[in-house]
Amino acid sequence: MAAKQQARQTQKSAVRAENERAILAAAEEVFAESGFRGATTGMIAERAGLPKANLHYYFPTKEALYRKVVEHIFNIWLDAANSFDENDDPVEALTAYISKKMDISRAHPMGSKVWANEILHKAPVIQDYLETTLRSWTSSRVAVIDRWVAEGRIAPVNGEYLLYLIWATTQHYADFNHQIDTLNGDAPLSDAQFEEAKQTVVRIVLAGIGAVPATAGGEGREA
Amino acid sequence: MAAKQQARQTQKSAVRAENERAILAAAEEVFAESGFRGATTGMIAERAGLPKANLHYYFPTKEALYRKVVEHIFNIWLDAANSFDENDDPVEALTAYISKKMDISRAHPMGSKVWANEILHKAPVIQDYLETTLRSWTSSRVAVIDRWVAEGRIAPVNGEYLLYLIWATTQHYADFNHQIDTLNGDAPLSDAQFEEAKQTVVRIVLAGIGAVPATAGGEGREA
DNA sequence: GCTCGATTTGACCATTTGGTCAGGTTTTCT
DNA sequence: AGAAAACCTGACCAAATGGTCAAATCGAGC
Numbered sequence: 001m002a003a004k005q006q007a008r009q010t011q012k013s014a015v016r017a018e019n020e021r022a023i024l025a026a027a028e029e030v031f032a033e034s035g036f037r038g039a040t041t042g043m044i045a046e047r048a049g050l051p052k053a054n055l056h057y058y059f060p061t062k063e064a065l066y067r068k069v070v071e072h073i074f075n076i077w078l079d080a081a082n083s084f085d086e087n088d089d090p091v092e093a094l095t096a097y098i099s100k101k102m103d104i105s106r107a108h109p110m111g112s113k114v115w116a117n118e119i120l121h122k123a124p125v126i127q128d129y130l131e132t133t134l135r136s137w138t139s140s141r142v143a144v145i146d147r148w149v150a151e152g153r154i155a156p157v158n159g160e161y162l163l164y165l166i167w168a169t170t171q172h173y174a175d176f177n178h179q180i181d182t183l184n185g186d187a188p189l190s191d192a193q194f195e196e197a198k199q200t201v202v203r204i205v206l207a208g209i210g211a212v213p214a215t216a217g218g219e220g221r222e223a
Numbered sequence: 224m225a226a227k228q229q230a231r232q233t234q235k236s237a238v239r240a241e242n243e244r245a246i247l248a249a250a251e252e253v254f255a256e257s258g259f260r261g262a263t264t265g266m267i268a269e270r271a272g273l274p275k276a277n278l279h280y281y282f283p284t285k286e287a288l289y290r291k292v293v294e295h296i297f298n299i300w301l302d303a304a305n306s307f308d309e310n311d312d313p314v315e316a317l318t319a320y321i322s323k324k325m326d327i328s329r330a331h332p333m334g335s336k337v338w339a340n341e342i343l344h345k346a347p348v349i350q351d352y353l354e355t356t357l358r359s360w361t362s363s364r365v366a367v368i369d370r371w372v373a374e375g376r377i378a379p380v381n382g383e384y385l386l387y388l389i390w391a392t393t394q395h396y397a398d399f400n401h402q403i404d405t406l407n408g409d410a411p412l413s414d415a416q417f418e419e420a421k422q423t424v425v426r427i428v429l430a431g432i433g434a435v436p437a438t439a440g441g442e443g444r445e446a
Numbered sequence: 447g448c449t450c451g452a453t454t455t456g457a458c459c460a461t462t463t464g465g466t467c468a469g470g471t472t473t474t475c476t
Numbered sequence: 477a478g479a480a481a482a483c484c485t486g487a488c489c490a491a492a493t494g495g496t497c498a499a500a501t502c503g504a505g506c
């Protein structure tokens with residue numbers, strides 16, 4: 001029982017953890033569907049299955065809740081960012097990075113939408129992240145791309161604009177999934193379709209910058 | 224003066240035309256910055272320089288005003304769509320289309336943001352456009368791409384996913400311009416930078432699908 | 447200068463919504 | 477068991493907001 005007490009003091013109680021999880025999950029959906037202003041704490045509470053006053057017991061203000069949601073998204077993004085560095089070979093690195101970002105768009109479309117909404121509205125909540133973490137991550141990766149160019153491993157390309165193309169395209173499958181579904185006959189992309197989309201993005205990017213896959217590579221998925 | 228009277232009856236009076244124009248311009252900005260729910264008719268009226276009650280004299284409801292704004296965006300989009308068909312050569316057609324879409328992102332970032340917001344929130348207002356105009360335009364252009372593939376003018380590629388990549392990337396320069404500006408040292412892209420971004424997108428896409436520019440072409444910018 | 451429709455606007459209202467609070471219940475610890 | 481802490485919630489409130497309206501003003505034609 002000493003362990004139990006220890007648990008209560010170091011980590012959150014089980015009920016608190018569960019309620020916060022439910023609220024954050026509901027909030028991510030509602031914020032994604034309706035934006036910050038469009039979302040109401042009442043809607044979030046209802047979807048989380050508890051009264052509004054209870055929600056405000058755990059998260060004092062709507063903005064505090066929103067900030068937590070956005071931070072969650074950002075951490076997922078950072079996770080994907082690491083896959084860029086797992087290999088120094090441009091083909092391997094970009095394939096892994098694009099694949100990971102596509103997977104995130106499929107697994108967490110709501111999170112991506114919240115992020116998009118935030119940027120669209122000039123990032124009132126996460127401007128500091130943009131100016132610190134995102135900026136430093138980006139410039140260091142651009143340096144990697146520049147090195148690839150200098151070493152002749154890819155064709156000359158501006159690193160920033162290459163990254164923007166990758167971000168835009170991969171996140172499009174989350175942010176604009178409603179449009180994609182509509183053009184797909186009102187049906188979400190099947191696993192096979194999504195896999196083809198992913199391969200299409202990877203192939204266009206790699207070929208687009210003249211990154212020739214090593215013929216002996218383990219990721220030999222060229223059609 | 225008969226002409227003046229005629230004018231009042233056939234077209235809107237000058238004051239009406241001017242007020243509607245000012246309101247629509249203000250509405251596009253405010254809806255882009257704050258979303259539908261986040262925007263208030265008071266904010267729009269203030270930016271247009273007239274009292275809220277006057278705004279409601281011209282546009283009875285916030286939703287009617289919003290619909291007008293979205294329709295305006297959609298017409299700009301249709302305009303760009305035509306540039307896809309001006310030439311049957313894949314290099315020419317795609318270069319023109321991408322360039323046009325990039326130019327629109329630079330000239331009408333607010334409009335693009337309103338569109339993005341609308342899709343993000345499942346297109347409550349323009350779902351019918353998606354299912355009619357956008358769907359038919361897309362499928363006919365996919366047919367063109369398929370033909371290019373069949374004729375061996377470009378490498379095999381899924382037309383839908385190629386279009387999504389183009390849409391995503393070009394619109395990213397409008398929808399995410401705040402993020403881009405932040406990564407650019409809190410400054411908007413200069414004309415030269417934007418031109419380089421445009422060329423980067425064009426080059427990656429063309430190379431990505433193996434569309435070899437005619438060596439005699441005027442766009443010969445291969446490094 | 448009078449009329450009539452178009453335009454303008456301050457004041458107002460009903461509804462929504464973020465957030466509070468007092469009092470109650472449950473859980474945890476000794 | 478009993479106290480303390482954590483948790484729960486119906487009722488409530490102040491502010492914001494979309495939209496209304498009646499009265500005032502303007503402008504063109506007679």
